[in-house]
Amino acid sequence: MTIQTSEKLYAEALEHIVGGVNSPSRSYAAVGGGAAVFMKKGKGAYFWDEDGNRYIDYLAAYGPIITGFAHPHITEAIKKQAELGVLYGTPTTLETDLAVMLKKAIPSLDKVRFTNSGTESVMTTVRVARAFTGRKKLLKFAGSYHGHFDLVLVAAGSGPSTLGSPDSAGVTESTAQEVITVPFNNVDTLQHAFEKWGADIAGVLVEPIVGNFGMVMPQPGFLEAINEIAHQAGSVVIYDEVITNFRFMYGGAQNYLGVTPDLTAMGKVIGGGLPIGAYGGKKEIMDEVAPLGPAYQAGTMAGNPLSMASGIACLEVLQTPGIYERMDRLGKKLEDGMHAVNEKYHLPIAINRIGGAMTLYFSDHEITNYEEAKATDSKMFGRFFKYMLEKGVNLAPSKYEAWFLTTEHTEKDIDETLEAVDYAFSQLAKS
Ligand SMILES: Cc1ncc(COP(=O)(O)O)c(C=O)c1O
Numbered sequence: 314m315t316i317q318t319s320e321k322l323y324a325e326a327l328e329h330i331v332g333g334v335n336s337p338s339r340s341y342a343a344v345g346g347g348a349a350v351f352m353k354k355g356k357g358a359y360f361w362d363e364d365g366n367r368y369i370d371y372l373a374a375y376g377p378i379i380t381g382f383a384h385p386h387i388t389e390a391i392k393k394q395a396e397l398g399v400l401y402g403t404p405t406t407l408e409t410d411l412a413v414m415l416k417k418a419i420p421s422l423d424k425v426r427f428t429n430s431g432t433e434s435v436m437t438t439v440r441v442a443r444a445f446t447g448r449k450k451l452l453k454f455a456g457s458y459h460g461h462f463d464l465v466l467v468a469a470g471s472g473p474s475t476l477g478s479p480d481s482a483g484v485t486e487s488t489a490q491e492v493i494t495v496p497f498n499n500v501d502t503l504q505h506a507f508e509k510w511g512a513d514i515a516g517v518l519v520e521p522i523v524g525n526f527g528m529v530m531p532q533p534g535f536l537e538a539i540n541e542i543a544h545q546a547g548s549v550v551i552y553d554e555v556i557t558n559f560r561f562m563y564g565g566a567q568n569y570l571g572v573t574p575d576l577t578a579m580g581k582v583i584g585g586g587l588p589i590g591a592y593g594g595k596k597e598i599m600d601e602v603a604p605l606g607p608a609y610q611a612g613t614m615a616g617n618p619l620s621m622a623s624g625i626a627c628l629e630v631l632q633t634p635g636i637y638e639r640m641d642r643l644g645k646k647l648e649d650g651m652h653a654v655n656e657k658y659h660l661p662i663a664i665n666r667i668g669g670a671m672t673l674y675f676s677d678h679e680i681t682n683y684e685e686a687k688a689t690d691s692k693m694f695g696r697f698f699k700y701m702l703e704k705g706v707n708l709a710p711s712k713y714e715a716w717f718l719t720t721e722h723t724e725k726d727i728d729e730t731l732e733a734v735d736y737a738f739s740q741l742a743k744s
């Protein structure tokens with residue numbers, strides 16, 4: 314496989330775009346460097362690069378593309394809406410329709426608001442929690458990623474950790490002091506933090522199933538303990554479901570796990586691949602938001618008709634019976650297949666999988682928190698990534714990101730992926 318055109322295009326992009334990419338996670342800095350592959354078109358579970366190479370894709374654009382590329386139902390909805398105008402700056406029925414769909418699927422949402430990104434959604438939930446409680450501090454978990462606003466770029470996973478800057482430059486000391494960071498899956502530390510700062514904590518922000526130091530499940534009772542401890546102290550519990558909404562079932566991780574937050578931030582899948590974010594929750598808290606209340610949040614593009622139409626179409630596809638069971642079955646085939654391949658090579662691997670989302674870590678330990686994820690073998694992952702790419706399988710260029718199956722992956726794709734894994738593992742086992 315040659316990627317000469319990508320190399321040329323990447324060199325050109327470097328001249329004009331910072332780092333050649335519009336989101337740092339897309340660079341190959343953490344996987345040995347080199348030109349990021351330029352994609353030209355996608356269909357179903359595949360995309361093709363500018364040199365004409367075909368890849369089986371598990372990046373799914375970092376999560377939104379759960380129905381595969383250019384899904385006919387979503388494409389049709391986008392085309393139809395584009396012909397009617399892409400932005401009006403007035404309410405539309407599409408916004409109410411999508412809000413109703415979200416509310417029906419996720420019962421903790423009394424009211425919702427649309428934004429343009431997951432970042433905006435999470436940022437606003439924190440503001441609203443502060444407005445509701447009259448408190449300042451936010452408690453979050455080490456290695457989780459909640460977007461790129463200042464308050465959460467402290468001990469941030471995903472891209473910031475991948476590129477070695479979990480505490481971003483440019484975040485002021487006073488902002489960083491408003492954040493308390495504790496390890497995921499550790500009730501004692503959470504309890505201690507509340508004993509010390511409980512009266513100042515406006516909210517606890519948590520990915521109910523982590524997706525940003527790989528996929529990590531909460532241990533039994535952990536989310537329940539968060540609710541109990543936070544509510545006892547009068548703090549708001551905020552779930553960041555930007556990755557997890559509609560990922561494992563038609564609903565959120567909160568439905569999947571049977572736990573209920575006060576506020577939820579959403580994004581990715583609910584826009585069917587177009588820019589979107591949303592947040593919602595208990596009526597008495599959401600009524601803090603302008604124009605009803607004093608907490609301001611706005612957006613010229615918020616609730617834009619194209620994203621709404623695309624999101625509605627995506628959720629319609631996800632209502633197809635058996636669709637999540639199929640992703641789970643294929644995910645299991647991939648997980649089991651990797652372990653079976655590794656019986657030949659005995660590499661230190663650990664796989665965390667929930668339904669169609671999984672992470673392969675190079676580690677001989679189970680991964681339950683950020684420190685453990687950080688300690689996994691980055692160099693080995695970097696080499697694995699490149700071998701897989703060489704064999705036509707595209708993953709995120711970071712050991713902290715998830716692999717996402719889509720509704721379009723097939724048994725044959727999994728078999729082909731496992732052949733690539735066999736090749737990659739055989740190379741890794743040589744040195
Ligand atoms: C859990 C989580 N929250 C928030 C965000 C930010 O979303 P966006 O990139 O749409 O701003 C992301 C991903 O980027 C995420 O994974």
Ligand SMILES: N[C@H](C=O)CCC(=O)O
Pocket residue numbers: 336337338339375376458471472524525556714
């Ligand atoms: N893991 C991040 C979000 O889920 C990756 C998105 C990005 O940084 O571009």
